Amino acid sequence: MREGWRSSTLGDACDLIKRGITPKYIEDTGIRILNQKCVRDHAVDYSLARRHDSSLKRVPEERIVRLGDVLVNSTGVGTLGRVAQIRNEFEEAVTVDSHVTIVRPKQSIFYLDFFGYMMIRIESQIAESGEGASGQTELSRSSLAQNFKVQYPESLSQQQRIVAILDEAFAGIASAVESAEKNLNNATQIFDNYLNGALTQTRDGWETTVVGDLCTLKSGTTVSKNLEKPSGDLPYLKVADMNFPGNEMSIISSSRFLDMSDISKSAVFPVGTTIFPKRGGAIATNKKRITETPICTDLNVMGVIPPSNLLPKLLYYYFQNVDMRELGSGSSIPQINNYDIEPMSISFPRSEDEQSKIVEQLDTLGEQTHRLLSIYREKLDALTELKKSILQKAFSGELTAEPDKTLAEAGL
Incomplete structure (x- = not known):
């Protein structure tokens, strides 16, 4: 342990670790209640909050969210x-529902914003700690309180200096x-x-x-x-095989195969067929x-097979x-049917040479676009890793530079 730093369980570092309430929703009045959708990217989106009728169910004072929680x-x-x-x-009282836990730090030992960064530091550990069946994973209060160790400087002024560096670095990253x-x-x-102009x-x-x-x-x-x-x-x-390695744009393989002798020829999609999910959430x-x-x-898959006078790649484009999200119909399970696709208007050049020119132009622009997307996604991944690296340094005692120097070292 670094000199001047302490280690404790999260439970010992907090005054409160409790889930929110089971709400009685109301439309226009009542107390604002935050849900899991409101908690994203280390910020709270209040626009996604709903309202709870506190006249039907009182909200305990300790579960009214406070500054620093x-x-x-x-x-x-x-x-x-x-x-x-x-x-x-807040301008009004706010609480959370039962799927969200309020973690309230002890103000005597924390500069509040430091505690927030400390929780971001252990976010990935928390995400991996849930228990229960898939889709019903739960994080218990006792697990959060007892199973997570946190480290922090005893000096509140040192915590404040670290926050100043992190605030500026994270603002640059943002x-x-x-x-x-x-x-x-x-x-x-x-x-x-x-693409829209080329085909409409x-x-x-x-x-x-x-x-x-x-x-x-x-x-x-x-x-x-x-x-x-x-x-x-x-x-x-199957739908998942559309993401099989190598199938990112066109289908070349799968995780499973069949022998031609085992199926009817009428079940085969020929080369040049455009396919897409036709049922369930995969449509989205x-x-x-x-x-x-x-x-x-x-x-769960539908295919559209082009005629001989239409280049398959042009139909794909x-x-x-x-x-497709605008086509799915059905009460509980969305589904695309033939009657959703059949009336769609389609225009194309009669000349195969002109069709080929359009496909070539779209291919070229598509390749350039994919290269750019790859560069930008790599940059976003690098920025995510940079945030983790800066937090790691902050909580290992290595982050002692002034904010401007830290940003310069990070290339921001």
Whole structure:
């Protein structure tokens, strides 16, 4: 332990570690209540809060959120462990629901903003500590209080100096993240705008029709599990296999295969088919792929097969311009049916040479866009790692430089 630093359990470092209330929701009045959606990226989004009718169920005073409290998401895979500190005063009373834990530091031993950074430091450990079945992961109060060790300087002024460095460093990182995200979105928007213009601005020599009159629509088929093989004649895809390595843009393989002798030829999607998820939450991913090899799929996938007078890649780009999330119908489980696809208007040049030129232009711009997206995503990943590195130094006693020097060393 570094000289002048202490170590304790989180429970010993806090005055309160408790879940929020089970709310009685009301629309317009009542106390504001924060939920897990409100806790993201180490900040609290109050716009996602709802209202609780405190006349039906009183909120204990200790569960009214205070300045300096850290909110910890405490249920659910993917949400559990996210933390955010309350760093601004409220204009009204605020509490949290039962899926969020209020962690209140002892003000006698913490400069409050230091405690917030300390909780961010252990966020990944908290996220990995849940117990229970998949999708029902829970973080108990006792686990949070007893199983996590925290280290901090005994000197409040030293804590305050560390916070000053972290505030400036994190502000610089946030600015860099905002710039990278803006560039990423711009690159995507440029391609989308070009794609939209290339396939919607009809000219002389173009044909306009509907997808149902032009193309063949096909859905997957049910295949007995015992016919699936680790290798074989034909890749057999389920929706998850659209993300199989190498299938990021076009389908070349799968995690499972079939032998041609085991299935009907009518179940095969030929080369050049554009496929996409047709059922359930996977529709929201808006994924489309073009087949580079004949494949077979399960019932959750639909394919659109182009006619001989339409280049398969041009049809694929046409569907890249379609938001599948707007098509899904169904009460509890979204589903795309043939009647959702058939009436779609499609225009294309009759000349195969002109079709080829459009595809070549889109391919070139697409490659450039993917390179840019890769660069910006790598930068965002690097900035995330930089935050972790700075926090590591802060809590190992290595962060002693002035803010400007720390930012310069980080390249910000």
